[in-house]
Amino acid sequence: MTHAIDMTSLGKRYKGVAALVGVSATVPMGKVIGLLGHNGAGKSTLIKLILGLIEPSSGRIEVLGQSPWGRQAVALRRRVGYLPESVAFYGNLTGAEVIVYLAKLKRAPRQQVGELLQRVGLDSARDRRVSTYSKGMRQRLGLAQALLASPELVVLDEPTAGLDPQATRELYEIVGELRSEGHSVLVSSHVLAELEPHIDSALILRQGELLAAGSVSELRRQSGLPGLVVVQVKDAADPAAFAQELHGLGLAHALRHDGRFDIQVAEGGKLDLLQRLAANPAIDDIVVEEASLARLYDHLGAGTKREGEQAA
């Protein structure tokens, strides 16, 4: 089976400056993949390479089994949908006119226009000028056009930037529907916590290099990042004595501003620790926090930074 995206040692330089270096990864069909990284990590460059908007400087990339760059790739673009970051569209046209124009360019069937506008909830605003749309409505319009001609791969670049929580949730609902319909989705973001529940796996970029790739649980295992147990000590108990106790057990811990303790525990030692804590009469409440993508990201990022500093 071909992959949605297959990259080998992919690199891109702009006027001698490396924007992306030696990225090798595959994106399977029918999955939702998160593309993570801070601003300037190379996310936009990678997306442009996937869309065939720029030519790779080195390495190889295949999208749906074809090279996306060059003349023969024009036909491939019908099978890929794309929502650029914060697109304003044509303010003087109505929502429906924008979609009709883009549908013609993509050779999408005309009846898809109404269907897609309904799907993203813009049916009632279809005859209003896009310049009167809110940010959330423009993003939904962007999503509608990305789905024209039912593309096999949908690329969403920072789709929730500037959206309120309600609009963000609605957007991810549609992403979930796309996956169940068999589309492959690549969604970039720097808001890690928000992306985590919606993706099957992640590609993490840092300074143009692929830091890690895999499902969130795989990444957790790979990173060896400790889990976190948050403990609330009873009012009557002495926090200092509890801290001393933790110290005696050799457990790394930190006191939060709200008076709760963060206790770091290795993946294997979690159950043992929980039994101990449950038996401790000084403890009021226990919360187990799994290593989130955000912490994972910080952990991995910090790791390379230290290596970089040592090298320098």
Place this chain on the structure above:
Amino acid sequence: MSSIAIIAGKEFRDDFRNRWTIAVAILFAVLALGIAYFGGAAAGKVGFTSFDATLASLTTLAAFVVPLIGLLIAYDMVVGEQDNGTLLLVLSYPISRTELVAGKFLGHCAALATATLVGFGAAVVIIQIMQPEARSAGAWLNIGNFVLSASLLGASFVALASVISVTTGDKARAAGLALVTWLATVIIFDLALLAILVLSGGNAWEQSVFPRLLYLNPIDVFRLINLTMLGSGSGNELFMGMTATHVYQLWVLYLVMLLWVVVPFALAQFLFRRKEV
């Protein structure tokens, strides 16, 4: 429908929505009628005068207006899409860069040509009804010549605007460059030529080279096309005086005009293909 036709159709409709082109059509119609009716006032009579005199005045007017509108409707054709974030989007669609620029170019040219034809056509119809004597084969030839050359003049400035649009990074800079281009071609170029003419004092070099320098400005080529057709004594004495000793071939003038369309258009295509987005 081809991608070029789809893009051209959108630009064509946008130009009429933005009303620039409608303004040109109305301006041409009103001024053509006004000049035709009041053109003879200095000689003591009002009423529709000959088409030739009207055309000569309209040539002077079109030489200012058509380049300006061509630049105005087309300067943001690529940089504008870059500004509102749609350039990457459209380039991710199944169209080539060549098709995008070609479609936009053709759409704007068609809009400007339509405005010229409709505006001027309306005036011609009215004059024909009011003044049956204006009907003659020669008049029709001159009218056709005017509309064709004005459309080519518009196309050449749309092509120049497309070069500006693909080379600039933001809309404000593109608008500034468009304005500079207009001033340079409408005013500065002719002033510079006039200065050369005065300073050189009428030597032999001037006689052979000077008339050909006018080829370097599409606006002057447009004037020459129309004044060559209309002959001297049509109200552009200064301009004709500059070139009186040289006989221009109409086909050469049209060839030069066509080059002023094709060369900037090809340059814009070349530059856009190499542009990093």
